[in-house]
Amino acid sequence: MKVTRATFNDVMVPNYNPAKMIPVKGEGSRVWDQEGKEYVDFAGGIAVNCLGHCHPAMVNALTEQGNKLWHLSNVFTNEPAIRLAKKLTDATFAERVYFANSGAEANEAALKLARRWALDKFGAEKDQIIAFTKGFHGRTFFTVTVGGQPAYSDGFGPKPGAIEHVDYNDLAALEAQMSERTCAVMMEPLQGEGGVISPDADFVKGVRELCDKYNALLIFDEVQTGFGRTGSLYAYQQLGVTPDILATAKALGGGFPIGAMLTTAAIAEHLKPGTHGSTYGGNPLACAVAEAVFDVVNTDEVLQGVKAREELFKTKLAEINERHGIFKDIRGQGLLIGAELSEAYEGKARDFLNAAADEGVMVLVAGLSVVRFTPSLIIPEEDVLEGLARFEKAVAKLVG
Numbered sequence: 175m176k177v178t179r180a181t182f183n184d185v186m187v188p189n190y191n192p193a194k195m196i197p198v199k200g201e202g203s204r205v206w207d208q209e210g211k212e213y214v215d216f217a218g219g220i221a222v223n224c225l226g227h228c229h230p231a232m233v234n235a236l237t238e239q240g241n242k243l244w245h246l247s248n249v250f251t252n253e254p255a256i257r258l259a260k261k262l263t264d265a266t267f268a269e270r271v272y273f274a275n276s277g278a279e280a281n282e283a284a285l286k287l288a289r290r291w292a293l294d295k296f297g298a299e300k301d302q303i304i305a306f307t308k309g310f311h312g313r314t315f316f317t318v319t320v321g322g323q324p325a326y327s328d329g330f331g332p333k334p335g336a337i338e339h340v341d342y343n344d345l346a347a348l349e350a351q352m353s354e355r356t357c358a359v360m361m362e363p364l365q366g367e368g369g370v371i372s373p374d375a376d377f378v379k380g381v382r383e384l385c386d387k388y389n390a391l392l393i394f395d396e397v398q399t400g401f402g403r404t405g406s407l408y409a410y411q412q413l414g415v416t417p418d419i420l421a422t423a424k425a426l427g428g429g430f431p432i433g434a435m436l437t438t439a440a441i442a443e444h445l446k447p448g449t450h451g452s453t454y455g456g457n458p459l460a461c462a463v464a465e466a467v468f469d470v471v472n473t474d475e476v477l478q479g480v481k482a483r484e485e486l487f488k489t490k491l492a493e494i495n496e497r498h499g500i501f502k503d504i505r506g507q508g509l510l511i512g513a514e515l516s517e518a519y520e521g522k523a524r525d526f527l528n529a530a531a532d533e534g535v536m537v538l539v540a541g542l543s544v545v546r547f548t549p550s551l552i553i554p555e556e557d558v559l560e561g562l563a564r565f566e567k568a569v570a571k572l573v574g
């Protein structure tokens with residue numbers, strides 16, 4: 175059966191508006207569409223394809239596990255899930271892991287755990303969750319309400335309660351909101367969807383201190399920043415601050431759907447048998463792939479390579495900017511890079527994305543005025559150079 179982009183409109187719920195072309199094949203950081211046109215992939219499935227497309231370690235893990243055991247549910251455990259949990263706990267602050275299927279689900283588990291922990295230990299009054307404007311935590315009704323973008327959470331009826339927002343990097347505003355009623359503070363250690371916004375080092379330390387002062391849990395949403403994206407396995411490892419709960423997904427499976435919530439043994443205890451769960455969470459195929467991804471990503475070679483690629487990207491983007499004057503800021507950490515458009519092009523990030531696709535390079539946006547790059551963590555230098563050359567062609571056409 176021949177399907178086209180037009181078929182999409184006939185059969186799909188219209189909540190997405192995907193590109194005109196349909197990709198059919200990927201290898202490393204290159205992708206081909208139905209017409210055979212080739213693209214350099216700087217989008218990486220929105221910070222997911224950390225090893226590019228069809229990396230042999232992932233293909234091998236998937237086919238090997240696919241010939242052994244696909245699914246059991248959590249009525250039975252499985253070896254890949256336990257092995258992956260062991261590796262994640264060995265490599266982080268965490269002592270316990272809960273597996274989910276997406277970032278939103280990992281965050282949902284984190285929020286439910288925080289509420290249950292507070293209820294058990296302090297009583298029903300301690301229910302306040304504080305998060306940050308422009309934050310993004312997923313699309314379940316709890317996570318989208320905790321996210322700081324009303325455009326995403328409005329229009330679905332009554333929201334979950336006791337959720338407040340303050341501005342990111344505004345410690346005084348956070349302090350003014352916090353009290354013994356605060357159950358948890360949830361934050362991204364670098365806001366991705368909100369525009370690639372880094373936290374001030376003092377801000378993150380201050381958030382930790384306030385959480386300690388008021389017996390509140392600090393939840394780091396590392397769905398986008400995690401698994402090597404910023405040059406360490408998790409971003410918290412470069413911030414000198416340890417969260418109580420951490421959510422990870424996206425790059426964790428390198429393209430196979432999986433999420434996880436990591437925490438300490440003392441906090442984990444509050445999700446007793448029957449309190450939370452998921453049919454697919456900890457699925458053996460997903461965990462086998464994630465274990466293979468972990469073994470590649472959690473190495474000095476890959477993590478230091480992220481830093482080297484960050485340099486290359488930022489240098490080349492600055493050169494493009496010198497020639498065309500389109501950006502007012504080039505920022506981000508590791509391979510989560512945002513280039514904010516200057517006033518003259520404000521609100522036009524999507525035009526740059528479309529023009530780039532026409533020239534054969536896939537990029538992302540973060541909000542209306544930031545062009546975002548989240549390529550594979552192991553993208554070859556020549557693909558970075560070729561992709562940015564194509565991007566510059568698109569820029570030249572667009573700005574004339």
Ligand SMILES: Cc1ncc(COP(=O)(O)O)c(C=O)c1O
Pocket residue numbers: 220276277278279281310311312313362366367395396397398399423424
């Ligand atoms: C920081 C952050 N948290 C949560 C999510 C939601 O993840 P998912 O789409 O896998 O539910 C995203 C997705 O963009 C994200 O960037």
